[in-house]
Structure formats: structure tokens, C-alpha cells
Amino acid sequence: PCTIVCQNGGQCTGPTTCGCTTGWSGDTCETAVCTNGCDNGGTCTAPDTCTCASGWSDATCKTAACTNDCQNGGQCTAPDTCTCAAGWSGATCTLGQ
Structure with a gap:
């Protein structure tokens, strides 16, 4: 037994x-x-299922979420953080240089 x-x-x-x-x-x-792991503070809560920390998403918590869209070719690279294309700046890449 x-x-x-x-x-x-x-x-x-x-x-x-x-x-x-x-x-x-x-x-x-x-x-x-979770075969592929959970990134950015995510937790494996069921087989191959991550529960992501705030500000992150996708199957392995690798995609950052920005409350406001990044403009003019900017990319959301961390929660609520835009990395702007050349010639642009500001929180959402709306300030031309």
C-alpha cells in the first residue's frame, strides 16, 4: 500500500x-x-502553462505589454517601456527629434 x-x-x-x-x-x-520554461518572473502552473507576472504575456512570458501603444516604429521591450526607432523619443515614441 x-x-x-x-x-x-x-x-x-x-x-x-x-x-x-x-x-x-x-x-x-x-x-x-513547463518544457520551455517561464521567463520574466512567470510561474509554471500546469503542464506547459505559464502564469505570467504583471506586464508580460504569451506562452512563456516573453512578450512585454505596454498600456499605451508604441508609435512611429517603436517596440514594446519591457512592461510599459517603448524602445523608439531612430529619430523618435518619449514614453510612446511620439516626440520627433
Whole structure:
């Protein structure tokens, strides 16, 4: 008989051992595995599923989110941070030089 409780579909394979289903790890299969990792403070909350920190998005939390769109060819490179194209400046790249 198993003396621990296997989670997330894991099966008891010995008194204190679980065999985990794909996407889970840990002694009781309690830890989700994100194959590509979670960046920028994101947390792996289910197999290959990241919950991103504020200001980041996409499957692995690599895409920054800007509340205001970057203008004139500027790119959102960090949360609410535009990197402006040559000749432009300002918070959203609206100031011509």
C-alpha cells in the first residue's frame, strides 16, 4: 500500500513512490513541468502553462505589454517601456527629434 497520495494522475509505484504522468514531477507529482520554461518572473502552473507576472504575456512570458501603444516604429521591450526607432523619443515614441 502507498503511504503517500499521488497527485495529478500519478500512480503509486511503491510505499513512498509515485509514477507521474507527463507534465508533472515531484515526490507526489505536485510540480508542473513547463518544457520551455517561464521567463520574466512567470510561474509554471500546469503542464506547459505559464502564469505570467504583471506586464508580460504569451506562452512563456516573453512578450512585454505596454498600456499605451508604441508609435512611429517603436517596440514594446519591457512592461510599459517603448524602445523608439531612430529619430523618435518619449514614453510612446511620439516626440520627433
